[in-house]
Amino acid sequence: MNDLIILVDENDNQIGLEEKLKAHQSGNLHRAFSIFVFNNKNELLLQQRALDKYHSGGLWTNTCCSHPRPEEETINAAHRRLQEEMGFNCELIEIFSFKYKAIFNNGLIENEFDHVFIGKYDNEIIPNNEEVNAYKWVDLKWLEKDMKENQEIYTEWLKICFEKVLDYIKIKN
Secondary structure, three states: OEEEEEOOOOOOOEEEEEEHHHHHHHOOEEEEEEEEEOOOOOOOOEEOOOOOOOOOOOOOEEEEEEOOOOOOOOOHHHHHHHHHHOOOOOEEEEEEEEEEEEEEEOOOOEEEHHHHHHHHOOOOOOOOOOOOOEEEEEEEHHHHHEEEEEEEOOOOHHHHHHHHHHHHHHHHH
């Protein structure tokens, strides 16, 4: 867990590097990304995070999320982690970015400048069991309703940015 992540200012300009766990203990703002992959039925691929993740273990979230490495472009990091976590890659486009801060029960703090990417994919998924406990394709209307009724089973960042992703999908369709 000695991976370095990129610390940023309020405008996503790099201001330093910090060990990942330390950044989540101190709550320093850092660069991250979230990927939402849809199939041809316009269903979203969700993953349930591995149960032993350092925070939000066992919660359902978007297809993939992580942090770019030092000197790594965010889009390249997104492709790398999608392959590492879900066992596939696809074209990705960035649709927006947002900042959020969440404090978890274990005292860790997620304070991220999060770049949101979307993609399309309809082939085989080979999840990494160290990262992903389960996965499923879900209807967006069902997910919207379930996130309201069962908030505790979803990650904070998914709950925060899902509406903006929906808005983007509606505009494009």
